[in-house]
Amino acid sequence: MCTAATYKTKNFYFGRTLDYEFSYGDEITVTPRNYPFEFRYMGRKDSHYAMIGMAHVAGGYPLYYDAINEKGLGMAGLNFVGNAAYQEVDESGDRDNVAQYEFIPWILGSCASVGEARVALDRMTLTGTPFSEQLPTAQLHWIIADRNGAITVECMADGLHVYENPVGVLTNNPPFPQQMFLLNQYMGLSPKQPLNTFAPEVGLNTYSRGMGAIGLPGDLSSTSRFARVAFVKQNSLSGDSEAESVSQFFHILGSVDQQRGCCEVASDKYEITIYTSCCNADKGIYYYNTYEGHQINAVDMNRENLDGAELARYPLIQRENINWQN
Numbered sequence: 001m002c003t004a005a006t007y008k009t010k011n012f013y014f015g016r017t018l019d020y021e022f023s024y025g026d027e028i029t030v031t032p033r034n035y036p037f038e039f040r041y042m043g044r045k046d047s048h049y050a051m052i053g054m055a056h057v058a059g060g061y062p063l064y065y066d067a068i069n070e071k072g073l074g075m076a077g078l079n080f081v082g083n084a085a086y087q088e089v090d091e092s093g094d095r096d097n098v099a100q101y102e103f104i105p106w107i108l109g110s111c112a113s114v115g116e117a118r119v120a121l122d123r124m125t126l127t128g129t130p131f132s133e134q135l136p137t138a139q140l141h142w143i144i145a146d147r148n149g150a151i152t153v154e155c156m157a158d159g160l161h162v163y164e165n166p167v168g169v170l171t172n173n174p175p176f177p178q179q180m181f182l183l184n185q186y187m188g189l190s191p192k193q194p195l196n197t198f199a200p201e202v203g204l205n206t207y208s209r210g211m212g213a214i215g216l217p218g219d220l221s222s223t224s225r226f227a228r229v230a231f232v233k234q235n236s237l238s239g240d241s242e243a244e245s246v247s248q249f250f251h252i253l254g255s256v257d258q259q260r261g262c263c264e265v266a267s268d269k270y271e272i273t274i275y276t277s278c279c280n281a282d283k284g285i286y287y288y289n290t291y292e293g294h295q296i297n298a299v300d301m302n303r304e305n306l307d308g309a310e311l312a313r314y315p316l317i318q319r320e321n322i323n324w325q326n
């Protein structure tokens with residue numbers, strides 16, 4: 001499972017948890033403006049917006065899971081298994097054919113906002129072309145967001161859907177309209193203490209703090225994580241400094257963290273939160289921590305040569321760094 005979320009203080013933040021039972025070999029990867037992108041059907045793009053994100057680099061090609069570009073647009077792919085169905089290559093010449101593995105660079109390379117992404121999506125055919133035999137087609141759906149809003153993109157048997165995403169959150173199945181519908185169930189929840197509307201004549205008491213959110217699901221299913229992270233995000237308050245915003249963002253996604261042992265996916269195989277990311281999309285900074293390394297690490301794209309042509313790659317730090325005080 002995975003969860004993505006947006007957050008806005010003075011700056012715009014975008015990030016995700018990546019939950020899985022193994023890692024593909026993930027690296028924080030900066031693609032500078034002049035890295036030549038070879039698109040499967042759309043030819044070579046020698047210049048584009050620079051981007052930073054988490055990727056598996058295969059044969060020198062950045063296969064992004066999530067990223068932001070230098071214009072403040074963010075995009076993340078999350079599993080959508082059993083629902084994702086890609087399109088056939090359109091030979092008419094009127095459409096942009098984009099393979100699922102190049103969707104993030106295609107959008108982030110040329111769009112500065114969600115509005116521009118919508119225009120690009122209108123002309124796009126999303127194909128299921130695999131990257132290679134070893135890295136077959138991933139069944140995903142995506143969130144695309146900027147400081148003014150978010151959309152969800154789902155390619156299904158009945159076509160490519162683009163939904164307004166008013167909560168700025170995405171998890172996994174079911175399709176997005178059903179996730180949003182299920183939120184109706186929780187509209188009575190509140191960070192405030194409840195009033196006894198249940199039976200005023202019965203002497204019911206608020207015996208504990210936090211009772212306004214009783215009913216918020218605590219399990220790891222994608223519908224429960226969607227409701228939980230939406231509640232936490234919508235009610236989140238923090239100062240607007242960088243440290244306060246980033247810290248709060250990690251707390252928001254911390255509400256759906258997956259601990260080893262709690263989600264068995266096969267005999268003796270457990271899904272865990274491999275990493276959690278938080279991008280400052282205005283400043284081009286990728287913050288992250290990992291399952292074995294809770295300290296927040298950061299890579300700033302602006303410290304790289306963004307006019308270059310070579311990828312800059314940083315392997316994930318996977319060890320706990322304990323700050324001894326005596």
Ligand SMILES: C[C@H](CCC(=O)NCCS(=O)(=O)O)[C@H]1CC[C@H]2[C@@H]3[C@H](O)C[C@@H]4C[C@H](O)CC[C@]4(C)[C@H]3C[C@H](O)[C@]12C
Binds near residue numbers: 078138
């Ligand atoms: C496994 C990841 C999704 C994690 C997730 O959503 N877990 C939820 C589990 S569940 O279904 O809800 O149970 C996805 C997110 C991005 C994916 C990667 C990116 O799409 C980039 C390439 C795409 C290639 O086609 C396959 C390898 C790959 C490198 C993908 C491997 C894998 O499918 C990734 C890493």
